[in-house]
Amino acid sequence: MRMFAVFKREYFQVVRKKSFLILTVLMPFLLAGLMIVPAALAMKGLSGKRVAVVDATGALSHAIEEERHREASPAARGPAGFAIGERGRSAGPLELTIEYVPAPRDSETILRETLARLNEASRRNPQRVDGVLAIPSDALSNPAARMTYYTRTSADFMTQERLARLVNHALVRIRLTGRGLAANEIDGLLRSAPLESVAISSTGAKKKGGELNFLAAFVFILLLLLPMLIYGQEIMRGIVAEKTDRVVEILVSSMSAMELLAGKVLGLAAAGLTQVGVWLSMGAVAAGFAGAASAGAGFRPLDLINPRLMVFFLVFYVLGYLVYACIYAVGGAISNSDKEAQQVAAPLILVIMIPWILAMPMLQSPQSALAVTLSLVPIFTPITMFLRIVVSEPPAWQIALSILLSVITIYILFWITAKIFRVGILSYGKRPTIPELVKWLKLA
Amino acid sequence: MREPLTKVLELFDVTKVFGATRAVDSASFAVRPGRICGLLGRNGAGKTTTLRMVNGIFLPDRGRIELFGGEPRAAARDRIGYLPEERGLYKKMKVFEQLLFFAEIKRRRPAEVRKSAQHWLSRLELAPLAQARLEELSKGNQQKVQLVAALLHEPELLILDEPLSGLDPVNVVLVRHILKDLARAGRAILLSTHQMGEAEKLVDEIVLIHEGRVVLAGDLEQIRRSTGQNTLHLGFEGDGLSLSHAPGVERASVQTCTAELTLAAGADPQRVLEYLVPRLRIRRFEVASPSLEEIFIERVGRETLVAEAAS
Secondary structure, three states: OHHHHHHHHHHHHHHOOHHHHHHHHHHHHHHHHHHHHHHHHHHHHHHOEEEEEEEOOOOOHHHHHHHHHHHHOHHHHOOOOOEEOOOOOOOOOOEEEEEEEEOOOOHHHHHHHHHHHHHOOOOOOOOOOOEEEEEOOOOOOOOOOOOEEEEOOOOOHHHHHHHHHHHHHHHHHHHHHHOOOOHHHHHHHHOOOOOOOEEEOOOOOEEEOHHHHHHHHHHHHHHHHHHHHHHHHHHHHHHHHHHHOOHHHHHHHHOOHHHHHHHHHHHHHHHHHHHHHHHHHHHHHHHHHHHHHHHHHOOOHHHHHOHHHHHHHHHHHHHHHHHHHHHHHHHHHOOOOHHHHHHHHHHHHHHHHHHHHOHHHHHHOOOOHHHHHHHHOOOOHHHHHHHHHHHOOOOHHHHHHHHHHHHHHHHHHHHHHHHHHHHHOOOOOOOOOHHHHHHHHHHO | OOOOOOOOEEEEEEEEEEOOEEEEEEEEEEEOOOOEEEEEOOOOOOHHHHHHHHOOOOOOOEEEEEEOOOOOHHHHHHHEEEEOOOOOOOOOOEHHHHHHHHHHOOOOOHHHHHHHHHHHHHHOOOHHHOOOEHHHOOHHHHHHHHHHHHHOOOOOEEEEEOOOOOOOHHHHHHHHHHHHHHHHOOOEEEEEEOOHHHHHHHOOEEEEEEOOEEEEEEEHHHHHHHHOOOEEEEEEEOOHHHHHHOOOEEEEEEOOOEEEEEEOOOOOHHHHHHHHOOOOEEEEEEEEOOOHHHHHHHHHHHHHHHHHHHO
16 A cells, blocks of 8 residues: 555656656657658658769760660559659659760760869759769770769768669660660560568468568667656656655655555556557557558558557566666665766666667567577567567567566566665765675665 | 553664764663653754664664564554654645655555645645645745644654754744644654754653763753752843853853853852842843753753853
8 A cells, every 4th residue: 555655656746747748649749750751851852863974985875865764664663653854743752863964075074074063052053963973985895894973972872873773774775785685675684573571470471561560660669768768767866856855764664665666666667658558559540540541552550559569568668667667766776866866877778778779680680699699688678579579470488588587687676676775765975886785785 | 452552662772873973872762652752962963863763764783662562663654753854745746645645655545634634734824735836835834744744644653853943933833732732632752853942842851862872861840850940040131241250150141131040059149139230230030940951051062162162
């Protein structure tokens, strides 16, 4: 009952805050924005590209023109095709304007003049170009010939890659024509097979949408990480505040350290769960709509919010939260001010972020030694194991072992925390050293 | 039916050491039902450490603390109310909600104490502030809320660390009445203070603690009587400087228009009066026991004050 009183207080203290409400409501939009805005920006960046191709062979004009048409045609590129040529009339968002500059003679001079246009300041000036591709005069005869791409920003590898593919196709087309092949034969030869990724589960069921899994994995990591960071810190701040306000004297004289700690940790866990619950249901609703809208396109986002995954999410949320809550509670117990507590928390945040940093390689190979090892280390288990479950099907024994190890760790941590908590919470004055902490453990 | 206890709390040779300092050194005393016991001492004398040990916040290094005739700590918890020094409340929480919380951790259902919380708030003139956040209250009002938080669950033993600090004179009287009423109802109260004037009006028993040691303990009236009628309480007009030179006066504590003169053994109060009449206009002249402040200074403050006078 005492524990329940603490639980209730902590829960409502957080849930009633305006910041909680705001974060709960805005987070999904923020998250969506975080994913959509960069993508939209990237597309916008591509749309306005104008590139000059300085051709020293002087023979590629027709072939490049043909490639542009092939790229633009829906048959070759699918529904989200590229449009090359006049602006404004395009079908897709990715626009690339290619200006063909023949330079069979005086190629050096022409290239120099064209390069000068890179520095044209006004975006509106039709003379301005974003990149210049130079094709050497021996491009058709010399197998070792190299093309050069000049640009103000070296980071635009997407345009560069597209351009290279396009011009290379044109070169191949000319070379093949030289061998006497007909245009329609060449078309057939150049056609590449589209690729679709299919993940096979142990039961043999196939599921589509590799990229979507990838995205979902990141969203789920965020959903696991954020509450850990927010409510872990909240526990720490709460304890420091109780210490400075001396409330802790009343609490400690009214109940055992275990009751107090359990009430606090569980109260905030419930607050976090409430928040994540709201997020997930908002996500489910949104996915429902998106699913209905995109059913024709072949993927069903609701597949990602299936009951099995939700159960695992809950399990790993609780495990992860409890591990860090204990550590944060110790941080609060041994600190005397928010500032001191922040210093204690800083390295902890780094540790929490490790799975986030390693998420990419682990997502790409969820059965690798790195991923398996990390997912069995209790402090990393919640995020890494859950991540593996989202994108692959780890062996059941690994899942079971990771949960078991986490539970044992939490049990031990809780015990240690309660002891340090009991002594540390009352030690006003300087922060204890590690040997002092060990002494406390023996003492309490 | 529980047998009435004669001692709600008893300390036996309790010692607490912090590093090299003995914060509390072999302290022994008892608190009885229906009595208000004042733990008196200078700053740093060991009052708060003693109260924290009684509350189970610190464990004594040596000695024993017996609650309710030997009840285990876990069971005794709910029967004690504690008001820590300065503040022990949540700043961001509303007053009423906060009171219910502190009763709930003493295992009283919020529904049970709701009414009495309202009663106490109105008795302490806090009723309009019930829905305010604690941080919006003045220091004195916070202190009163703290008092309600300590007694709402009707504890048999009330431990108050400096309960009067930050209160204006009206509130001091209000709180004094409440504490006296509680004692009359059979509760035991142990409070610490360094305001001797207030303690004198409030407590039945004193435990005088100096540098961790109990230097004087017992019924206040008895202690005063045992020191004898060796003190002159004066009210006067004029320059009080001459007071300390009066014949037979061992020590004089002089305020603007009142003074307390400690007489040497065998000195005649009449001679002092004769000496004073031509020098000062006398408003009041009383031969009585020393005040608690005088007893206090006599026992624990002598060296400091003598050293200061010499410098």
